[in-house]
Amino acid sequence: MAQSSTQLLDGRDLSPWQTIARRKRFDREVNLNQYPQWRLRSKVPADRRDVSKVLDDELSSEESEIVRFDATEIVTLVKERRFTSLQVIQAHCHAAVVAQDLTNCLSEVFFDEAVQRAKELDDHLQRTGETYGPLHGVPVSVKDHIMVKGKDTSTGYAAWCYKTVAEKDAVAVDILRKAGAILYVKTNNPQTLLSLETNNNIFGRTSNPYDRDRTAGGSSGGESALIAFHGSPLGLGTDIGGSIRLPAGCTGLYGFKASVARIPHKGLLGSHDGMDAIIGVLGPITRSARDLSLFCRVMLLYEPWLVEPPLLEIPWKQDVVDGAGLPSRLCFAILWDDGVFPPEPAINEALAECKSVLTGKGHVVIDWEPIGHKEAWDLLTKLYFLDGGEEYWDVLNESGEPPVPQTEWILNQAPNGGKPFTVAEIFRLNLQREAFRQKLLEHWNNTASRTGLNRAVDAIITPVAPTLAPKHGKTEWWGYTSYWNLADYPAAVFPVGYAGQFLDKVEKDGESGQQSTTRDDLYDNLPVCLQLVGRRLNEERLLGILNVVDGELSQDAQTRRL
Amino acid sequence: MAQSSTQLLDGRDLSPWQTIARRKRFDREVNLNQYPQWRLRSKVPADRRDVSKVLDDELSSEESEIVRFDATEIVTLVKERRFTSLQVIQAHCHAAVVAQDLTNCLSEVFFDEAVQRAKELDDHLQRTGETYGPLHGVPVSVKDHIMVKGKDTSTGYAAWCYKTVAEKDAVAVDILRKAGAILYVKTNNPQTLLSLETNNNIFGRTSNPYDRDRTAGGSSGGESALIAFHGSPLGLGTDIGGSIRLPAGCTGLYGFKASVARIPHKGLLGSHDGMDAIIGVLGPITRSARDLSLFCRVMLLYEPWLVEPPLLEIPWKQDVVDGAGLPSRLCFAILWDDGVFPPEPAINEALAECKSVLTGKGHVVIDWEPIGHKEAWDLLTKLYFLDGGEEYWDVLNESGEPPVPQTEWILNQAPNGGKPFTVAEIFRLNLQREAFRQKLLEHWNNTASRTGLNRAVDAIITPVAPTLAPKHGKTEWWGYTSYWNLADYPAAVFPVGYAGQFLDKVEKDGESGQQSTTRDDLYDNLPVCLQLVGRRLNEERLLGILNVVDGELSQDAQTRRL
Incomplete structure (x- = not known):
């Protein structure tokens, strides 16, 4: 639920990290308040634990229909002009805001850019009769520590807030853009990333939409809460001990951790750069099995080994x-x-x-x-x-x-x-x-x-x-x-x-x-x-x-x- | 040239490592002396530097013909029964002994086993009409630090002599055997392996057959001297800084260092186990370009990733x-x-x-x-x-x-x-x-x-x-x-x-x-x-x-x- 700006900024005698965290939450709130039409309208008591069914009361029936599609279906429907990219991204922005208001799953929000991009994609399809790429019009959410150009990458650390605005996209994010996906939110991850729950001193903890007394898992728990709530069809997570799979498991989703060095991994912030005794993997969280392979196929279509040296040049074998x-x-x-x-x-x-x-x-x-x-x-x-x-x-x-x-x-x-x-x-x-x-x-x-x-x-x-x-x-x-x-x-x-x-x-x-x-x-x-x-x-x-x-x-x- | 056994063992007041080294050389000499028919007969003065042309004076014309073939040709000729595996291995044993007598390139010698294996292969071909494998009858030499079951793996260290008899074959060696190759010698490598020349306190240094005042390179310098001298058509080396390529370069051969983890690497002794910041590669030294790919193709034919976890499951693409x-x-x-x-x-x-x-x-x-x-x-x-x-x-x-x-x-x-x-x-x-x-x-x-x-x-x-x-x-x-x-x-x-x-x-x-x-x-x-x-x-x-x-x-x- 929306908090007023003053409510957020009235803290006194705060230590420096608390001030930063408060400011960060304030900024997010201000940002969300730009879209009052999408904020939670239902009265949901703070102690109501299962919020998984709230969405349909909030969304229009068309939005409700749209946010039930998986990414593969979205690609088809937009290509066949059954829906525009704009309709698709707006429905997901709406659901994402409700998800945020109920589970606290978002870190960064940039809907204006997303809407702008959707319009460009629609224009492109209109003008050329061709989709822009294999993910034309698919909204994709991104875990906080994965770099998105121009966005903060606070990664659950108070110390990094406002100091880690990304100068360029992570390789996976860059490919998403080239493939025609639409970026619109980054999602909460835990302090240190090394946690199978999602909690930090900046945004606090992310809850499970099926029971808000429970975790949505971690470290990609902002993603799982958002996707389970239909606020995103496809999210980027990372996994070095279960951080994609456990959140997917906690919320009834599909999640995939590939072997190291098959999926682009460059452009992530975290505390263990240079530690290569055990290496993490970036991967998808989705609501269908086929979307897992859709994601991998698209990633390797762009030959990321030509820009990220550790990646293995093993093209994706969709026939397998x-x-x-x-x-x-x-x-x-x-x-x-x-x-x-x-x-x-x-x-x-x-x-x-x-x-x-x-x-x-x-x-x-x-x-x-x-x-x-x-x-x-x-x-x-x-x-x-x-x-x-x-x-x-x-x-x-x-x-x-x-x-x-x-x-x-x-x-x-x-x-x-x-x-x-x-x-x-x-x-x-x-x-x-x-x-x-x-x-x-x-x-x-x-x-x-x-x-x-x-x-x-x-x-x-x-x-x-x-x-x-x-x-x-x-x-x-x-x-x-x-x-x-x-x-x-x-x-x-x-x-x-x-x-x-x-x-x-x-x-x-x-x-x-x-x-x-x-x-x-x-x-x-x-x-x-x-x-x-x-x-x-x-x-x-x-x-x-x-x-x-x-x-x-x-x-x-x-x-x-x- | 042959040294008498007493000459080698008459050292007194030797320190322990010198005693070990002396004994190791003595053993090699005793072993070689079992094959007096293959030892150097020509009078080659110790100060004669270019010995690259001596071989033809030593070998029969048939042997001379055989040792000029590359591995690919040997496979064909043995398959077509133009030569038996026995003829092929004996010619190479002979050339290897002469190479040893002139350049000091061998560490371990096991001709009896090789001859025995050649006879089995010939029997197999005779009996079944089929070759045993894709390297049927090809003599392959092996750098000392690569494990060959039952053989010492002294690796240029006095401390390891007699203590490192291999309990099993290295993965590459195991594949060679399955492919029908014949093992007959191991070759000298430098102390520590971390050297682009080949010298140690056990066997001493290996010389370049084109100029014995020069190195045959290192660390696979026993291989390069042997192969350049036609004592082997195909040798296994290893390379973490040039140890296949430099020896090949010093002696006019072909050498190939693949990317890490494509070619089997398990079963090597060396001083840096567990150091994975920079990793070595096992690979071939040959006398033809096509033998480089023959070697790689055969290695991957046996799906070594099923026995060696770090290997990449990327089958060999011979069409490329x-x-x-x-x-x-x-x-x-x-x-x-x-x-x-x-x-x-x-x-x-x-x-x-x-x-x-x-x-x-x-x-x-x-x-x-x-x-x-x-x-x-x-x-x-x-x-x-x-x-x-x-x-x-x-x-x-x-x-x-x-x-x-x-x-x-x-x-x-x-x-x-x-x-x-x-x-x-x-x-x-x-x-x-x-x-x-x-x-x-x-x-x-x-x-x-x-x-x-x-x-x-x-x-x-x-x-x-x-x-x-x-x-x-x-x-x-x-x-x-x-x-x-x-x-x-x-x-x-x-x-x-x-x-x-x-x-x-x-x-x-x-x-x-x-x-x-x-x-x-x-x-x-x-x-x-x-x-x-x-x-x-x-x-x-x-x-x-x-x-x-x-x-x-x-x-x-x-x-x-x-």
């Missing part, structure tokens, strides 16, 4: 996504429990149902034997904090802002008493990482002896986290996602239903003994996602398999609904 | 090597001088002739503007020695052996007073490396404005080093090769002629004023090589371009000879 070379009978392994944090019943049951559907369709499903999950996390915390967390503390100390609770928690995970490792120690840690990858690869290869198909499994199905979206501040275990960053395997998150449908099943089966969660309507409506993991650099194949899984599951759901 | 997608009019840039060490006249003239031939054939040749070559070297020495050289000194101190002069020289290049860098400094160095790569990529892209073809250059032609094969101990500048390791661009070395032919040209043109080398017959017979550099991960394209360049140059040479 579309099924080329994929056996009709696929083989999956399910990771039921990583041996560190067992998943809660709704997730167990979602895995079981997934298995049942896939085997029913003739696919082979075996168990994945967990291997070294605790050890992987111990190693990861060392690789994240080779410098003992010094870079993070330096930026916090620069403005004097305190760590938010999740920052404090993760910085306390820094091993070695917070002291930097020596060069010799770093060499040994790198070797441990390589040994982990070696062991895991052999483990995967060895499944060939158990599939009965004379080949190893095609993909692994795992929980995204041990729990559904946690209450704010309660995220405890990154292992189900971060493990695949250490492995550098591509991993996609996809929705499979809502907690209630799986818990009903558990109770009907008389397994309620293991029921650990207090059920209520709010809980029952929480989305449940699973994660599909593929072999390194097999992005296309993984997304091809995702299409199959996603298809089989929805077909099954439709059949049963009939 | 064979010209698919290559414009008929190519565009080259020539790096005449890197601004640090100007090349000597024979090399200048070789570049000029190369330009003249290529432009004569309709290709475009522009100048490459040198960019940051001194800075690149300064950064490289930091990346090589993140630990201040500690790992190297540790192994030397383990046995008490002193550094040989080239080791001493390079360890003295260790920056930071030989102290390890801090984590924060390492992060900054990584960023400097990335900034270098960014600048270089843009520099390459920017050539598009000068080619007149509306595209950037296809490849760069550069010297391999500022000099032809240096006198032992005189190698001073790695920059012409190491620069491309820092860039991580693929680079191939190829022979273009002999010093004399180019110097004749210089003198005829009246440019002898810049003549800095004392010419004599020995110098005139030194091979001259150039280097061809491609874009990162464009291995196939680079080797396709090499085929064109190599073809145009030899066609031109033949035309003029007529």
Whole structure:
């Protein structure tokens, strides 16, 4: 809900970082107030937790229709002149403002530019009869720490506010523009970025539209809240331990983390530049499986390796996504429990149902034997904090802002008493990482002896986290996602239903003994996602398999609904 | 020449490392003495410098014919049963022993196993009518630090002798065996491997068959001496600063360093495990351009990424090597001088002739503007020695052996007073490396404005080093090769002629004023090589371009000879 400007600026005796943060929020508010027609009109009490259904009361029926399309559909509809780019961006701006008013998901807002760009695109289509590019007219939201020319890149740090106005676009953003996408908002990310929730001292925390007492996940939690709320069809996130996948998982979306160096990654601000023992990945959060590959295909269409040296020159193989070379009978392994944090019943049951559907369709499903999950996390915390967390503390100390609770928690995970490792120690840690990858690869290869198909499994199905979206501040275990960053395997998150449908099943089966969660309507409506993991650099194949899984599951759901 | 066993073992008052080294040489000698029929029979005075022509006096005419074939030809001839694998390996064993007796190029010798394997392969072909694999019957020599099961991997360190018997094959070696290649020798490499000459306290130094006062290069100098002497058609080397290319350049051979992570690299011993700021590459040294791609093609045929996690799953595109997608009019840039060490006249003239031939054939040749070559070297020495050289000194101190002069020289290049860098400094160095790569990529892209073809250059032609094969101990500048390791661009070395032919040209043109080398017959017979550099991960394209360049140059040479 709109706050008045004076309300925001009446603070006295504020410390410098508080003043900066207050000013930043004030600026955002002023900006949003330029569009009073889009601000939340319904009376939504502050303690109303599920706001996921508010949107339809706010939007016109045409806007409501538009914001339900995925990016692929938008491209088609605009190309076929069923909607103009202007209609599309305005509907999304409207939904984004409502999303902001209910979940606090935005950091930077630039609707005027977006509207201007939409008009140009419409003119172009009108004039030439051709779309400007493969994302002509698609609104795309961008996580705060990804640079957008002329916009601030405060990245959750008070110290960086107003000092990090980007001089140029990140490579991915540049490609989006060339492809005809429309940029209109940047989204909130947590202090330090190293958090699976989204909270910082500037904008505060972002909430989950399905239950505002819960997190939308992090670090790309501004994106997930916005996209789940239909304020964006396609968002750019980043992931070094689950930061795309966990937010997608918390909000029932699709998210994709490719292997390192396939998707453009240049032009991001963060605290760990030059640390290359473990590297993050930029990727999409969407509301459809096909939009994940649409994003990747467009990124590689522009040969980004010609401007970003670390990128691998491996052109996108859309035919593989579309099924080329994929056996009709696929083989999956399910990771039921990583041996560190067992998943809660709704997730167990979602895995079981997934298995049942896939085997029913003739696919082979075996168990994945967990291997070294605790050890992987111990190693990861060392690789994240080779410098003992010094870079993070330096930026916090620069403005004097305190760590938010999740920052404090993760910085306390820094091993070695917070002291930097020596060069010799770093060499040994790198070797441990390589040994982990070696062991895991052999483990995967060895499944060939158990599939009965004379080949190893095609993909692994795992929980995204041990729990559904946690209450704010309660995220405890990154292992189900971060493990695949250490492995550098591509991993996609996809929705499979809502907690209630799986818990009903558990109770009907008389397994309620293991029921650990207090059920209520709010809980029952929480989305449940699973994660599909593929072999390194097999992005296309993984997304091809995702299409199959996603298809089989929805077909099954439709059949049963009939 | 054969030394008597007692001669080798009569040392008294030897320090422990000297005893080990003496024993190692003794073992090699005993081993070679099992094949008296292959040892050098001619009387070659110790001070005879050019021994490149001795071979024909030693080998039978059939052997002489066999050892002139390249690997591709051997595959064909054995398949067509023109020669047996046994004939092929025996001829190469013979030539290898003579090479050893004249240039000291071998470390480990295992001819019995090789002969046994050749017989098995011949049996297989006889029995099945099929070759065992794509390298059926090809003798392949292996640089000492690459693991061959059951063989010592002393790697130029006295401390490692007898303690590093490999329990399994390196991935590349394993593939060679599966492909039907025959292993028979390992070859000498320098102490620490970090040297562009080949000398150590165990076996001593390896000499250049064209002038034994000169180095065969390093660190794969055992390979280059052996292959130039026709003791092997195909050798495995490794390159982190020029260690494949410089030896090939010193001896008139072909050598290829791919981008990091395309060619199997697992199963090597060395002092810098876990250091991944700059990574070495395994690759071939050969006597033909087509053998370079034969090697790469075979390596990737076996999907090594399924056993070696860091490898990129990019299957080999032989059609690109064979010209698919290559414009008929190519565009080259020539790096005449890197601004640090100007090349000597024979090399200048070789570049000029190369330009003249290529432009004569309709290709475009522009100048490459040198960019940051001194800075690149300064950064490289930091990346090589993140630990201040500690790992190297540790192994030397383990046995008490002193550094040989080239080791001493390079360890003295260790920056930071030989102290390890801090984590924060390492992060900054990584960023400097990335900034270098960014600048270089843009520099390459920017050539598009000068080619007149509306595209950037296809490849760069550069010297391999500022000099032809240096006198032992005189190698001073790695920059012409190491620069491309820092860039991580693929680079191939190829022979273009002999010093004399180019110097004749210089003198005829009246440019002898810049003549800095004392010419004599020995110098005139030194091979001259150039280097061809491609874009990162464009291995196939680079080797396709090499085929064109190599073809145009030899066609031109033949035309003029007529």
